[in-house]
Amino acid sequence: MPLYRTLGSLAAVVTLAVTGASATATASAPPSVSAAAGLREVLFVGNNWDGTADVVESSGALARIGRINVIPDRDQRMTEIYLNPIKLAYFLGIRQGPGEGHDQFVDDMYSTPDGSAVVVSRPSFADVVSIDLATGRINWRFPVSGYRSDHMAVSPDGTRVAVSASTSNTVHVLDIASGKQLGSFATGDKPHENVFTDGGKYLWNMAIGEVNTALDEPWLDWTKGDRHITVVDAHTFKPVKVIDMRDRLDAFGRKDLSDAVRPVVFTPDESKLYFQVSFFNGFLEYDIATDRITRSKTLPKNPATSEDRTTWVNDSRHHGLSISPDGAKLCVAGTMDDYATVVDRTTLQEGPLVPASKPYWATVSGDGKACVISEAGADRITAIDFATGQKTVSVAVGDHPQRVRIGHVAADWTGPSGG
Numbered sequence: 001m002p003l004y005r006t007l008g009s010l011a012a013v014v015t016l017a018v019t020g021a022s023a024t025a026t027a028s029a030p031p032s033v034s035a036a037a038g039l040r041e042v043l044f045v046g047n048n049w050d051g052t053a054d055v056v057e058s059s060g061a062l063a064r065i066g067r068i069n070v071i072p073d074r075d076q077r078m079t080e081i082y083l084n085p086i087k088l089a090y091f092l093g094i095r096q097g098p099g100e101g102h103d104q105f106v107d108d109m110y111s112t113p114d115g116s117a118v119v120v121s122r123p124s125f126a127d128v129v130s131i132d133l134a135t136g137r138i139n140w141r142f143p144v145s146g147y148r149s150d151h152m153a154v155s156p157d158g159t160r161v162a163v164s165a166s167t168s169n170t171v172h173v174l175d176i177a178s179g180k181q182l183g184s185f186a187t188g189d190k191p192h193e194n195v196f197t198d199g200g201k202y203l204w205n206m207a208i209g210e211v212n213t214a215l216d217e218p219w220l221d222w223t224k225g226d227r228h229i230t231v232v233d234a235h236t237f238k239p240v241k242v243i244d245m246r247d248r249l250d251a252f253g254r255k256d257l258s259d260a261v262r263p264v265v266f267t268p269d270e271s272k273l274y275f276q277v278s279f280f281n282g283f284l285e286y287d288i289a290t291d292r293i294t295r296s297k298t299l300p301k302n303p304a305t306s307e308d309r310t311t312w313v314n315d316s317r318h319h320g321l322s323i324s325p326d327g328a329k330l331c332v333a334g335t336m337d338d339y340a341t342v343v344d345r346t347t348l349q350e351g352p353l354v355p356a357s358k359p360y361w362a363t364v365s366g367d368g369k370a371c372v373i374s375e376a377g378a379d380r381i382t383a384i385d386f387a388t389g390q391k392t393v394s395v396a397v398g399d400h401p402q403r404v405r406i407g408h409v410a411a412d413w414t415g416p417s418g419g
Contacts, residue, residue, distance in 0.1 A: 039115045039408040047398025051105030054317040054397040058366025062395045066415030070120045091145035097212035111407030113158035136416030140179030153194035164191035179196035183237035189225030201236040206261040216309035250295040268327040278315040297348045320362035324386045331371030333359035342389040351389025363404045374401040
């Protein structure tokens with residue numbers, strides 16, 4: 001078993017009373033940073049396996065504008081890894097585990113408010129880097145604690161970026177301009193998704209536990225580690241709330257479901273959280289004020305999908321959620337079932353099942369009219385109209401696209417001069 005699977009100490013957090021912290025930012029919506037004059041809104045598409053990010057139009061045809069090499073320092077990083085046996089063990093473990101036989105060079109990315117740089121988490125290199133969009137050179141590099149970086153989140157004002165350090169059960173919060181650490185906090189096992197809420201007052205982290213072993217039968221769920229949501233004050237980094245979905249799922253009558261919370265999305269009115277969990281072809285609704293799960297939705301299974309859980313990538317069944325700007329529709333990426341669908345939030349009725357190859361993420365187009373999914377199995381992104389539930393366009397991108405994020409570049413940008 002790779003070394004990275006065995007590490008990950010129990011986060012020492014204090015469970016406090018539910019405070020009903022509200023949320024204004026979502027996991028899929030862009031940060032509320034107004035584009036300054038001279039900037040162009042775009043979508044950044046992280047191509048995890050080839051170490052690039054495609055920059056495409058944020059709406060409409062999603063035409064590609066340029067491409068960024070996010071590993072310009074690859075030779076230097078690889079030399080460091082090969083000279084350190086522990087780093088090498090983790091690097092190879094990431095390749096054989098979450099990387100599905102490939103190195104993971106870009107997990108998440110956000111642009112700076114001025115559109116001059118893009119900040120990228122690079123799992124296999126266990127770091128976060130800022131890349132100058134004009135030159136393609138690295139502005140700063142922050143090595144995370146432990147041996148793997150993962151999901152990020154940017155504050156609503158665009159000045160702070162949070163990154164999960166998977167193997168150290170830590171979230172680092174950095175100044176987006178300088179890369180200086182502003183603070184950090186402990187999480188459950190294997191921190192994953194991060195979301196700033198309440199205008200940047202709070203920061204939520206979802207720890208998913210161990211997802212790379214073959215111990216996937218429900219009776220072996222206890223081997224997956226300590227999985228909970230940690231909510232901290234985003235300025236002091238002190239915990240204000242810990243949510244263990246195990247208790248909430250049991251109370252809701254779903255003891256059969258995993259409590260490993262995957263992608264999440266908040267409603268615009270800050271009252272509800274929708275979330276996916278490991279192994280489940282569907283999602284759940286959590287009421288923040290009452291601190292309880294209120295509804296669940298089971299989505300159709302693809303008859304061609306194996307029922308052998310060990311064949312599902314990183315314990316996913318469905319992985320990717322976004323919500324329309326008016327809060328009326330959810331968009332769900334049915335990762336292992338090879339489709340995406342738009343769901344009416346009032347009735348929870350799904351629309352057409354749009355065929356897609358290993359859809360891995362869902363976000364919202366710049367004009368708010370469409371859900372944009374990454375099709376990791378087909379190296380493309382696809383837009384699905386929120387109103388009709390139908391596919392409108394598909395665009396080829398790099399190898400194994402995962403995260404897709406709204407951002408900004410200079411209005412006349414077409415790619416780095418050096419890349």
